[in-house]
Structure formats: C-alpha cells, structure tokens
Amino acid sequence: MNAQQGPGCNSYDNCPRGGEAYYGRICTNSSGGRLNVRTGPGTNYRSVTQVPNGTTVPVFDRASGQDGQSYTWQRINYNGVQGWVRSDYVCD
Structure with missing residues (x-):
C-alpha cells in the first residue's frame, strides 16, 4: 500500500501522546485498500486486523x-481492537 500524502503525524505535528483522542481517517491510494493494524509501533509486530480505506x-x-x-506510528481503536498504524496513512 502507498500512503496518500496527508498531514499524518510526525515529530513536528501536534498529535496526541497518551492524552485525549482525536479522530483521523485512514487514507490509502486505493479506494478498496486496507491498512494493517499491528500489536506495536513497527512492521516487526504482527497484524491483528485491517482497516478499510476511508474509515x-x-x-x-x-x-x-x-x-x-x-516512521511515526499512531495507536488507534478499530471495532474494539486497539493497535498501531503508520501515521502517514492517517489523514485529518
């Protein structure tokens, strides 16, 4: 999957760090794309579910x-499953 260029979250952004949640939209270059949600912040962690593009x-x-x-990673909740996704796949 390729990330759509969006604001994402990096070291310069005002993104959450253990505080109150905000809402972001999963964005991939494919309308039918799905994004892996991992058990930790890295590709070396196993995938626990996938989130459809636009969610x-x-x-x-x-x-x-x-x-x-x-990469910077963000912890999300999707259908009751918490996990980590790369921040460049999360758009505002």
Missing part, C-alpha cells in the same frame, strides 16, 4: 517506530 478511527497515542525505520 474514521480514534487516535490515542503516537510513538516512533521500534523496527529500525524512521
């Missing part, structure tokens, strides 16, 4: 990737 989800936290990559 609005609450975002609770952010963290730097723990997989040696320079």
Whole structure:
C-alpha cells in the first residue's frame, strides 16, 4: 500500500501522546485498500486486523517506530481492537 500524502503525524505535528483522542481517517491510494493494524509501533509486530480505506478511527497515542525505520506510528481503536498504524496513512 502507498500512503496518500496527508498531514499524518510526525515529530513536528501536534498529535496526541497518551492524552485525549482525536479522530483521523485512514487514507490509502486505493479506494478498496486496507491498512494493517499491528500489536506495536513497527512492521516487526504482527497484524491483528485491517482497516478499510476511508474509515474514521480514534487516535490515542503516537510513538516512533521500534523496527529500525524512521516512521511515526499512531495507536488507534478499530471495532474494539486497539493497535498501531503508520501515521502517514492517517489523514485529518
């Protein structure tokens, strides 16, 4: 999946860090795309579910990737499952 260029969340953004949630929309370049939700902030964590493109989800936290990559990750809740997605796949 390729991320659609959007605001996302990086070290310069005012994004949540263990505080109150805000809502973001999952955005991929494919209208039928799905985004993996992982057990931790990195691609080395297993996927627990997938979120369809265009879905609005609450975002609770952010963290730097723990997989040696320079991505920022956001903790979301989708259908009662909490997990982590890359922030460049979350648009406002």
